[in-house]
Amino acid sequence: MSLRNLLGADFARLVRIRLFWISLAASAALGVCLSLDFKDEPVSLILISVLLLLYVLGVFPPLFCALFAGKDLSDGLAKNRIAVGAKRHNIYISLTAVCAAVLYLNYAVFELTGMLCIAIAEKRVPVKPNFLLSMACVVFICLSLTAILMLPVAALRRKTAAVAVCIMIMPVLLVCELSMYFKLSQPEFETEIYEYSRDGSEQKELIPLEKVLEMYPDAEVRETEDWIDVTVTYPNEEYIGGARRAIYAFAENFLPFGQIVKLPRADDPVDAKLLKNALSLAARSACTAVFFTAIGVLIFKRKNIN
Amino acid sequence: MEYVLTVNSLYKSYGNFKALGGLNMRVPKGAIYGLIGKNGAGKTTLIRIICGLQNPSLGCYTLYGIGSHSSKIVKARRRMGAVVETPSIYLDMSAEENLKEQYRVLGLPSFEGINELLELVGLESTGKKKAKNFSLGMRQRLGIAIALCGDPDFLVLDEPVNGLDPQGIVEIRELILRLNREKNITVLISSHILSELSKLATHYGFIDGGRMIKELSAEELDAACRKCMRIEVTNAPALARVLDGMGVEYKILSETEADVFAKLNVTVLTNALTAEDCELVSVTERDESLESYYINLVGGN
Numbered sequence: 095m096s097l098r099n100l101l102g103a104d105f106a107r108l109v110r111i112r113l114f115w116i117s118l119a120a121s122a123a124l125g126v127c128l129s130l131d132f133k134d135e136p137v138s139l140i141l142i143s144v145l146l147l148l149y150v151l152g153v154f155p156p157l158f159c160a161l162f163a164g165k166d167l168s169d170g171l172a173k174n175r176i177a178v179g180a181k182r183h184n185i186y187i188s189l190t191a192v193c194a195a196v197l198y199l200n201y202a203v204f205e206l207t208g209m210l211c212i213a214i215a216e217k218r219v220p221v222k223p224n225f226l227l228s229m230a231c232v233v234f235i236c237l238s239l240t241a242i243l244m245l246p247v248a249a250l251r252r253k254t255a256a257v258a259v260c261i262m263i264m265p266v267l268l269v270c271e272l273s274m275y276f277k278l279s280q281p282e283f284e285t286e287i288y289e290y291s292r293d294g295s296e297q298k299e300l301i302p303l304e305k306v307l308e309m310y311p312d313a314e315v316r317e318t319e320d321w322i323d324v325t326v327t328y329p330n331e332e333y334i335g336g337a338r339r340a341i342y343a344f345a346e347n348f349l350p351f352g353q354i355v356k357l358p359r360a361d362d363p364v365d366a367k368l369l370k371n372a373l374s375l376a377a378r379s380a381c382t383a384v385f386f387t388a389i390g391v392l393i394f395k396r397k398n399i400n
Numbered sequence: 401m402e403y404v405l406t407v408n409s410l411y412k413s414y415g416n417f418k419a420l421g422g423l424n425m426r427v428p429k430g431a432i433y434g435l436i437g438k439n440g441a442g443k444t445t446l447i448r449i450i451c452g453l454q455n456p457s458l459g460c461y462t463l464y465g466i467g468s469h470s471s472k473i474v475k476a477r478r479r480m481g482a483v484v485e486t487p488s489i490y491l492d493m494s495a496e497e498n499l500k501e502q503y504r505v506l507g508l509p510s511f512e513g514i515n516e517l518l519e520l521v522g523l524e525s526t527g528k529k530k531a532k533n534f535s536l537g538m539r540q541r542l543g544i545a546i547a548l549c550g551d552p553d554f555l556v557l558d559e560p561v562n563g564l565d566p567q568g569i570v571e572i573r574e575l576i577l578r579l580n581r582e583k584n585i586t587v588l589i590s591s592h593i594l595s596e597l598s599k600l601a602t603h604y605g606f607i608d609g610g611r612m613i614k615e616l617s618a619e620e621l622d623a624a625c626r627k628c629m630r631i632e633v634t635n636a637p638a639l640a641r642v643l644d645g646m647g648v649e650y651k652i653l654s655e656t657e658a659d660v661f662a663k664l665n666v667t668v669l670t671n672a673l674t675a676e677d678c679e680l681v682s683v684t685e686r687d688e689s690l691e692s693y694y695i696n697l698v699g700g701n
Contacts (some may be wrong), residue, residue, distance in 0.1 A: 179476075
């Protein structure tokens with residue numbers, strides 16, 4: 095029983111799922127909303143846009159993966175397939191591929207609807223080469239996000255439990271990645287400048303100059319006619335270095351939200367560097383997808399199906 | 401005899417709980433094999449392992465001569481269909497859509513045969529009704545129809561009549577018999593409704609505590625459960641002489657007991673025994689059913 099058969103069956107099942115069509119409609123609506131200039135729009139529209147954004151990006155991907163794949167992997171409907179000779183890794187890969195395709199289709203509908211609105215309003219075609227590059231990279235990001243969301247679906251025995259865990263994964267992943275991003279953005283050293291007037295008439299600093307020079311013997315002192323500027327450089331306590339930094343950087347590079355931040359932007363000049371970055375981004379997303387899918391396959395292969 | 405399935409020393413443990421402890425079994429081709437055992441005996445675990453839903457902790461089985469450790473076992477599984485516990489059906493789809501889905505999984509070139517399958521299981525009139533609105537019996541029959549996609553010649557049914565009403569039980573029984581007789585499908589069926597199983601099975605396997613305690617054919621079971629009169633006398637050899645004189649079939653069990661496989665006139669027997677200087681102590685009619693046979697076998701626990 096080939097992967098092609100399973101893909102055919104899963105895609106045929108997909109078109110009958112109401113949630114899939116609802117999500118496409120929501121993505122299209124979000125595309126329309128985000129193409130509008132919010133300065134001139136009422137608050138209710140902004141609220142609708144935020145809700146749609148939350149649904150399309152935060153709720154729908156985990157909900158769909160857990161419901162669609164959960165029927166087979168968690169609730170055990172895959173037993174019809176296993177009992178007639180389908181290989182477990184094929185079943186898993188087929189479901190992952192369909193879920194990733196659905197996430198990508200939603201993204202594509204969102205982008206294309208938004209662009210269509212801009213094209214109609216501004217009577218210009220807003221497609222740039224960066225956009226196509228970005229669309230190509232998103233294929234791999236969808237795969238990597240789906241691969242992560244499929245793990246609890248493979249491991250858990252109830253679809254409802256899988257839905258709950260998957261929905262929780264998204265904010266946890268987002269918070270973790272944001273925290274890593276901010277930690278990595280911290281400079282290694284912080285610089286502070288103390289300014290002292292020579293006659294002492296405009297004393298700005300609370301710490302006396304002698305004290306500062308005693309505390310920071312390496313401080314750089316710059317003297318002018320009226321002022322003495324002391325530039326102090328000291329290590330930033332928030333800065334993380336060594337192995338921890340390497341781990342954070344690695345995780346940020348390979349997890350989906352970090353990858354979204356690094357997508358080619360519309361304003362970026364199209365050059366060899368951009369292409370290289372896009373290729374590297376796609377390769378990292380593919381690695382994430384392969385890694386998590388391999389873990390999921392291992393879990394599913396060892397799972398006792400009831 | 402050709403066997404569709406042979407199981408050799410199969411073990412399965414869940415943590416410290418041993419579900420199967422060295423189970424052996426042989427399912428002959430063309431048989432309706434009834435797997436009998438109380439709850440927790442290991443029937444469903446065995447079926448799950450055979451269907452590839454779980455891996456054995458130790459031991460192996462062969463399906464159509466292909467060992468479970470072989471990579472070709474998936475090919476052998478294409479010749480089987482299974483309904484394990486509750487039927488695996490998509491509740492938001494109709495019966496026909498569920499069958500189409502399984503056809504796609506099997507990679508069958510067309511949907512020809514779906515109507516025939518629906519007719520076979522009596523679901524041809526369900527139309528677009530979704531499976532979530534089906535009765536338990538209808539779901540069970542749909543489960544069997546899905547298992548029959550791809551024309552398997554080995555059907556595994558785990559408790560197929562559980563929770564069904566009397567009419568549903570009769571329908572499923574007739575369906576299984578029809579599949580076995582008309583399509584020559586070998587059926588492995590587990591149940592603890594023994595009276596129902598006795599109307600179907602051609603072979604029996606009694607399982608208890610994760611082990612096969614007895615395997616026998618329906619003929620062997622009939623012989624073991626034959627109606628007889630158990631006669632207790634003071635002198636069994638004298639009884640044997642009398643019974644020989646009457647020309648009836650009997651079996652001496654001990655110095656004082658014998659089973660007689662015929663109807664006897666007690667007065668005539670008493671008179672004949674008195675002439676042999678033997679006293680008749682008691683006569684009891686024995687009619688051992690599958691149920692009592694099973695109870696005796698597992699020790700009534």
